[in-house]
Amino acid sequence: MQFHRGAVGVLAALSLGATLLAPATAASETDACMAGSGTSRPDSAQSAACCVTHTNYSLTSRGIRMPFSGVPTFKNGPGGKMIVARSYSGSVSAQVVVGAETEVGAVLARATAHLSTSLAKTNSTASTNTYERHISRDKYGNAKYVSWGEEVAYKKFRINRDCSRTTLATGRIQYPSESEGWYYWETGS
Amino acid sequence: MFAAGGALLAACSVASPQAATPSTPEPSASDSASASAETSGSPDGDESPRAPGEEFTVGDHSEEAIAVAEASERHVKSLTLTPAEAGITYVVHAACTGEGWMRYWLTVDEREVSASRLRCGRDVVDTAFTAEGGERVQLHLDAPAEEGEGSLAEVVPAP
Numbered sequence: 001m002q003f004h005r006g007a008v009g010v011l012a013a014l015s016l017g018a019t020l021l022a023p024a025t026a027a028s029e030t031d032a033c034m035a036g037s038g039t040s041r042p043d044s045a046q047s048a049a050c051c052v053t054h055t056n057y058s059l060t061s062r063g064i065r066m067p068f069s070g071v072p073t074f075k076n077g078p079g080g081k082m083i084v085a086r087s088y089s090g091s092v093s094a095q096v097v098v099g100a101e102t103e104v105g106a107v108l109a110r111a112t113a114h115l116s117t118s119l120a121k122t123n124s125t126a127s128t129n130t131y132e133r134h135i136s137r138d139k140y141g142n143a144k145y146v147s148w149g150e151e152v153a154y155k156k157f158r159i160n161r162d163c164s165r166t167t168l169a170t171g172r173i174q175y176p177s178e179s180e181g182w183y184y185w186e187t188g189s
Numbered sequence: 190m191f192a193a194g195g196a197l198l199a200a201c202s203v204a205s206p207q208a209a210t211p212s213t214p215e216p217s218a219s220d221s222a223s224a225s226a227e228t229s230g231s232p233d234g235d236e237s238p239r240a241p242g243e244e245f246t247v248g249d250h251s252e253e254a255i256a257v258a259e260a261s262e263r264h265v266k267s268l269t270l271t272p273a274e275a276g277i278t279y280v281v282h283a284a285c286t287g288e289g290w291m292r293y294w295l296t297v298d299e300r301e302v303s304a305s306r307l308r309c310g311r312d313v314v315d316t317a318f319t320a321e322g323g324e325r326v327q328l329h330l331d332a333p334a335e336e337g338e339g340s341l342a343e344v345v346p347a348p
Contacts, residue, residue: 063348118312131315132304148314148348181280182305184316
C-alpha cells in the first residue's frame with residue numbers, strides 16, 4: 001500500500017510476520033567489553049558474552065477500530081439503504097489498556113518507526129465522509145465512524161552486561177491512525 | 190451508483206443523529222492481522238505521523254487489492270483484479286490529492302453495495318462487504334483528478 005505514509009503504515013503492518021530488529025550497540029563499547037571479558041574468562045562461552053547495557057522494547061500489534069467521540073452509532077433497517085455522514089468534529093485518542101500512561105509516547109515512537117507509520121496519539125478531523133450502504137434483506141445496518149488503529153502490546157526490558165534481559169514493564173496501548181472511515185455491520189434485530 | 194429515484198428514497202430512510210439508536214454491540218476487531226517488532230533504544234518522544242508541511246500523496250494500489258479504480262489527468266481507469274475470497278471482509282481504501290472531493294461506488298456481481306463521497310487529503314477506509322467467495326467486484330470513480338492530482342480507490346482485505 002502506498003497511498004501515503006499513513007496508509008503504508010497501517011496496511012503494511014498487517015502483512016508483517018515477526019520482524020525482529022537487533023538492538024543497537026555502540027561498536028567501540030562492545031569491542032572493549034568483548035575484549036575485556038574474553039581476556040578474563042576465555043573458556044566460558046556463557047560468561048564471555050558481554051553486552052552494552054541499554055533499554056529496549058519489543059512490540060506486537062493487531063488491527064483495531066477506535067470509534068470517534070461525538071459521533072453516534074447509526075442503525076437502520078430492516079433492509080433498504082442507509083446514508084450516514086460524519087459532519088461532526090470528532091476525535092479519538094490513544095488509550096492505555098494495561099500499563100503506565102508514561103509509556104504512551106515512547107511506545108508510539110517505536111511503533112511508528114517499526115510497525116505502522118500512520119499511528120498517532122490523536123486523530124481529529126472535521127472533513128465530511130458520506131457513506132451510502134444497501135442493507136441486506138431483513139437485516140439491520142449499523143455504522144460507526146472509526147479510526148483504523150492498532151493495539152500495541154509492549155515489553156520494556158533492559159539488556160544487561162551479561163546479555164541477559166530484565167523485564168522492566170509490560171502493557172497494551174491502543175493507538176488511532178490517520179486512516180478513518182465508516183465501519184459497517186449487520187444485525188438481525 | 191445509487192439512484193436518487195423517488196421510489197427508492199421513499200423506501201429507504203436516512204440515518205440522522207436524531208434517529209441514532211443506542212449502540213449495538215459490534216463484532217470484535219479481528220486479531221488475525223498482527224505484526225511484531227523489537228526496537229532498539231532511542232530517545233523517548235512524541236512523533237507526529239506526518240511531518241509539518243508534508244504533502245498528502247496518492248501512490249500505487251496495494252498488492253492485496255481485488256479491485257482498483259484510479260484517476261489521474263482527467264482519466265479514470267477501473268480494474269477488477271481477482272475474485273473475492275470466501276469469508277474475507279473487504280474494505281474500500283480511498284484517497285485523493287488536491288482540495289476537492291472524490292466519490293466512489295462499489296458493485297459486487299454488478300449489484301450496487303455501497304458508495305462514499307469524501308474530501309481529498311484524508312486517508313479513508315470504509316467497510317465494503319464480506320465475501321461468500323468468487324464475487325467479482327468493481328469500483329467506479331467520480332474524482333477531480335485535475336492536472337497534477339490523483340485519486341485512488343481499492344478494495345482490500347479489512348485491517
